[in-house]
Amino acid sequence: MICHKVYLIDDDAEMRAATAQWLELAGYDVTTFPNAPTALAQLNAEIEGIVITDVKMPKMDGMEFLARLNSFDKEIPVILVTAHGDVQMAVEAMRQGAYDFIEKPFAPERILDVIQRACEMRRLVMENRDLRRRLSDNVDxxxxxLGNCPAIRHLREEILNVSDTDVPVLIQGETGTGKEVVARCLHDFGARKDGNYVAINCGAVPESMFESELFGHERGAFTGADRRRIGRFEYAQKGSLFLDEIGTMPLPLQVKVLRALQEREVVRIGSNEPQPIDVRLISATNKDLLDECSAGRFREDLYYRINVVELRVPPLRERGGDILLLFDYFSAQASATYNRPAVPLKDQDAGLLMAxxxxxNVxxxxxVAERCVLSSLPEEQRLSAILRNPNMEAVLPEGSSLQDLLRHYERCLLEQALLRHKGDVQLVMEDLNLPRRTLNEKMTRYKLERKDFT
Ligand SMILES: Nc1ncnc2c1ncn2[C@@H]1O[C@H](COP(=O)(O)OP(=O)(O)OP(=O)(O)O)[C@@H](O)[C@H]1O
Ligand SMILES: [Mg+2]
Known part of the structure; x- marks a missing residue:
């Protein structure tokens, strides 16, 4: 931040022009005003510059002008130009918060030094404010x-690092890890926060609707298009567009999205006129998109275009003590929402959560935390009962097939039994009434290893 702006206020036009010219020659960017009220209409607490004002002026004198400036920003350096010998006035001005005073008539060389110091001070003030503002954003x-583990701290830093730029970001992470939270933070803590944040879940849009959803259509473009519709790309103008589960986007549409990104324009269906777009693209996926590329389900050229920066959201099991921190947080939240007592975490509960x-994921x-708060079981039994009986919808992505759900449920039951019996396969067989071979096959299929439970 360079501060070399000077706001010069003097009712004497000749004097004003001469000083301005001289300051400009010295490298300052000068704005002049013939009186204080017009200056006040233009100045605000964000100015990155200093004020030099005459004291004796009609309409409003320099002292009152100083008081007005102070009322919205005490840290704008104001240099008063006083009549020669008016020491009393000068002293009073300094007492009121003026940065300095110069006596008329003055030799320009003599005031350069004062102006330079005042500018330097303003620069420091503004830098400091900027820093404080950014710190308070960080608190947000x-x-x-949430989370204190190194991976999450690092992720927050990365988000703040790229949020002010326009580079496309791809967020990768398993289901439920917080990809959407990350996308939202990228927008909310970035330069486009005042624009729209437009999210679309690519997995949830029927293929036939996709193009119109993204690019919009003109009235009469196809049967049923009874009015013009603006697509998501256009809604996100000057803001961010979040393409969630981008891995599920149908191939023909991928071509169109790629073109829109390359050309920075979209064409509504039924129109010939391209609309320029200025959006920041954020995408998320829980699949490995490179695998999808090699399997021919995702276009490589699109992959490289959306993935200029990649943010990886770690799975919960890799976050250590954050599991407990998040549990406490969600349980407090649920107890406030449902007006029930919070469930204080006991040692054995912590063990269960960590195992x-x-x-x-999150x-x-x-x-689980919500169900704990709402459960009617005695406190000490709640967590183990809930973990033994997982809620599938909370575990798999929305729209999972019945087969996925069943498989997942089976895996959970096996995992729980192995935990309960500390990896003793004999006991698990008896508990679940399974022949050894079947149990072995299932453990192999679900990549469950005995040694992880002993
Ligand atoms: N670090 C976190 N701090 C606080 N809340 C979080 C955090 N991570 C996730 N959450 C919460 O967990 C839930 C799941 O997060 P989110 O929807 O962002 O996950 P996702 O990765 O987008 O999931 P999916 O893959 O299913 O789309 C949300 O309610 C979200 O608010
Ligand atoms: Mg999501």
């Missing part, structure tokens, strides 16, 4: 994306 992001694999944890 701490409260949005759980959390396939549904979403699952949140669901």
């Amino acid at each position: 992001i701490d409260q949005r994306l 759980h694999n959390w396939p549904g 979403r699952e944890l949140k669901n």
